[in-house]
Each structure stands twice: as structure tokens, then as C-alpha cells.
Amino acid sequence: MSFKILIIMTFLLGSVNARANEPAHGSAAGAAVAARVTDKYAHSWIAFPALTLKSLSGEPLAPRIAIKGRVLITVFVASWCIPCQQLMSDFKRIALQYENAYTDVIFVFAHDTAPDAQAFASFHKVTPSSFLGTAKVLEDFHQPDLPSIYASDRYGWLVYRKLNAKIDDVKELEGFLELHNSF
Structure with a gap:
């Protein structure tokens, strides 16, 4: 007992x-x-927001959406941002490496003037894929710290996000792209 x-x-x-x-x-x-402790990102899919952008000359463009079958990498940068300046060559290398692999890399200039963004983009030779961010796109992405990387998968879902990116995050992005472009 x-x-x-x-x-x-x-x-x-x-x-x-x-x-x-x-x-x-x-x-x-x-x-x-x-x-x-949250299951917000683990149990719900978030569609990649449409990008309401302007050309570097300031003209409004049609909203850009993630195209089914292509990975969309959106990099938020600014000409005055020191880490952006340091990582731009790596971002450009990734854009060139994956341009024929169903991957689009675009650069969105946040909190930047049109002349400064044009000069920065032409210096780094990324003008065709560079755009000015609008208040709408900055609101949709919650005013990201710079530089920031967002990526969609081939189905248009937001699957990758790095705020205040560092060189290690660029290597992680390359691993992500290897995985998503392996087929």
C-alpha cells in the first residue's frame, strides 16, 4: 500500500x-x-505581394507579380546604404548566374531619389532590373531594413526573407536558389 x-x-x-x-x-x-511561439508562417501560405514600382525615370509601371514557373528575388537597396554598396557586386553576380534558370532578380530602391538610384544602378550595371519603390510597395513589405532580400517560389508564394542582409545571407540565398533551380 x-x-x-x-x-x-x-x-x-x-x-x-x-x-x-x-x-x-x-x-x-x-x-x-x-x-x-507562433505558427503564422508554418501553417499559412503568404502570397508574394504585387510590386507597385516606378521606373528609374519616375514613370509608374504596371504592378509586377511573381510569375508562375519563375523564382522572383526582390532586393531592397538604396544608394546611400553602405551595406548595400558592399553587397551589390554579390547581388549582381547572383542575378547574372541565374538569369537563364527561371529566376528574375530585381532591385528596388527604397527611400532614394531618382537621380541617385539611376547613378547607383548604372555604376553597378543593373539598370534594366532596377526600379524605384513606391509608398505602396514599402508598406506591403513593412518598411524593410536595408539591404533586404525577398524571394518567391515558382508558385508565387513568399518563401524567403532576409532583413539587413549580410554576406552570409548572400551565401544562404545561393543555397536557396540551388535548391529551387535544381530541376
């Missing part, structure tokens, strides 16, 4: 201790844990 009581008490104390290590319901610590 005492053995049964000992076993029951062991299970009860174990469950009490497990609950004691969790933050109290409604506490600030509990809210912080709840904010970190």
Missing part, C-alpha cells in the same frame, strides 16, 4: 514541478513566450 502511495505521489509532484517552471498565465513572461 505504501508503495502505491509513493508511486502516485511521484507522479503528482512531477506534474506540479513541471507546471511550476512555466510562467504564470497572464504575466509579462508568459506574454513574451507567447509572442515568440
Whole structure:
């Protein structure tokens, strides 16, 4: 009989201790844990937003959408952004490497003037794939930190995002493109 009581008490104390290590319901610590734990991106698909852009000369263009069957890489840059200047040669290399592999790489100049964006794009020789961002596109992408990389898969879903990109993120992007262009 005492053995049964000992076993029951062991299970009860174990469950009490497990609950004691969790933050109290409604506490600030509990809210912080709840904010970190989400299934928003794991259980719902997010369509790649349409890009409402302007040409580098300032003319409005038709909204650009992810084309089914092609990967769309959107890189947000600015001429005054030092990390953008440092990573631009890597972005250009990726654009040239994958241009015949069902991949479109476009550069969206955020918070930049048209003359500065034109000079930056012509210096780096990416003028045909460079556009000025509009307030709508910056709102749709939640005012991304620069440089930022967004990618769609071949079905038009947002599948890759890197804010405030670094050189390691460019290598990760190349791995992503190898995976999505392997067939």
C-alpha cells in the first residue's frame, strides 16, 4: 500500500514541478513566450505581394507579380546604404548566374531619389532590373531594413526573407536558389 502511495505521489509532484517552471498565465513572461511561439508562417501560405514600382525615370509601371514557373528575388537597396554598396557586386553576380534558370532578380530602391538610384544602378550595371519603390510597395513589405532580400517560389508564394542582409545571407540565398533551380 505504501508503495502505491509513493508511486502516485511521484507522479503528482512531477506534474506540479513541471507546471511550476512555466510562467504564470497572464504575466509579462508568459506574454513574451507567447509572442515568440507562433505558427503564422508554418501553417499559412503568404502570397508574394504585387510590386507597385516606378521606373528609374519616375514613370509608374504596371504592378509586377511573381510569375508562375519563375523564382522572383526582390532586393531592397538604396544608394546611400553602405551595406548595400558592399553587397551589390554579390547581388549582381547572383542575378547574372541565374538569369537563364527561371529566376528574375530585381532591385528596388527604397527611400532614394531618382537621380541617385539611376547613378547607383548604372555604376553597378543593373539598370534594366532596377526600379524605384513606391509608398505602396514599402508598406506591403513593412518598411524593410536595408539591404533586404525577398524571394518567391515558382508558385508565387513568399518563401524567403532576409532583413539587413549580410554576406552570409548572400551565401544562404545561393543555397536557396540551388535548391529551387535544381530541376
